[in-house]
Amino acid sequence: MKRVFLGVTGASGAVYAKDLITRLPEHGCELHLCITSDALININLELQKNYQSAEDFLSDIGADATLHDYKNFAAPVSSGSFKVDSYIVAPASMGFVGRAAGGISSNLIERCADVAMKERRKLVILFREMPLNLIHLENLTLLTRAGAVILPAAPSFYHNPTKIDELISFVTGKIFDIIEIEHNLYKRWGEKPESV
Numbered sequence: 001m002k003r004v005f006l007g008v009t010g011a012s013g014a015v016y017a018k019d020l021i022t023r024l025p026e027h028g029c030e031l032h033l034c035i036t037s038d039a040l041i042n043i044n045l046e047l048q049k050n051y052q053s054a055e056d057f058l059s060d061i062g063a064d065a066t067l068h069d070y071k072n073f074a075a076p077v078s079s080g081s082f083k084v085d086s087y088i089v090a091p092a093s094m095g096f097v098g099r100a101a102g103g104i105s106s107n108l109i110e111r112c113a114d115v116a117m118k119e120r121r122k123l124v125i126l127f128r129e130m131p132l133n134l135i136h137l138e139n140l141t142l143l144t145r146a147g148a149v150i151l152p153a154a155p156s157f158y159h160n161p162t163k164i165d166e167l168i169s170f171v172t173g174k175i176f177d178i179i180e181i182e183h184n185l186y187k188r189w190g191e192k193p194e195s196v
């Protein structure tokens with residue numbers, strides 16, 4: 001069983017977090033989750049809910065995950081000695097990107113990103129911002145140099161999506177490709193349709 005850490009920050013794109021929270025356990029992963037207070041604001045705005053806490057959100061969607069408080073540096077995931085196969089931050093705010101690039105572990109998600117890079121483990125960062133300034137670009141470059149895999153929250157259209165869900169699952173599928181989870185979340189280019 002793969003152990004995966006997912007950090008959710010206050011960028012737009014709560015739907016990506018919700019999809020990952022649902023699908024990672026469905027795909028056999030032990031999920032460790034952390035949600036910032038600003039992420040909860042966006043979850044409420046974008047999912048049109050009024051959750052009072054991250055716990056409320058998780059129980060409403062029936063999540064099978066261990067939730068860690070984003071201020072709890074004593075959580076097991078805070079240490080490199082706790083074995084985690086892959087770390088994902090999705091969606092990642094540019095504030096997170098800047099702090100992670102600067103080595104500033106001011107909350108548990110930033111600490112986990114720092115741990116992933118120091119332990120040379122897989123770290124996937126799904127950022128969302130538009131347009132990007134030089135500071136964003138330089139921070140993303142620095143994180144790439146330190147071993148992170150950077151994904152823009154930018155689904156493709158070559159698989160002819162007709163629903164928002166297909167755009168979301170394409171992005172989840174790209175993340176699964178990177179952390180090496182088998183899936184059927186999007187149709188790969190060059191593959192024959194299932195009916196053929």
Ligand SMILES: Cc1cc2nc3c(=O)[nH]c(=O)nc-3n(C[C@H](O)[C@H](O)[C@H](O)COP(=O)(O)O)c2cc1C
Pocket residue numbers: 008009010011012036037038039041042045092093094095096128129
């Ligand atoms: C409606 C809304 C949308 C936002 N969208 C983004 C975004 O797409 N990208 C981003 O970097 N910040 C965005 N922000 C700003 C972040 O929430 C803000 O920088 C916050 O401090 C991030 O905190 P965190 O990284 O600790 O979660 C948004 C804020 C709000 C209220």
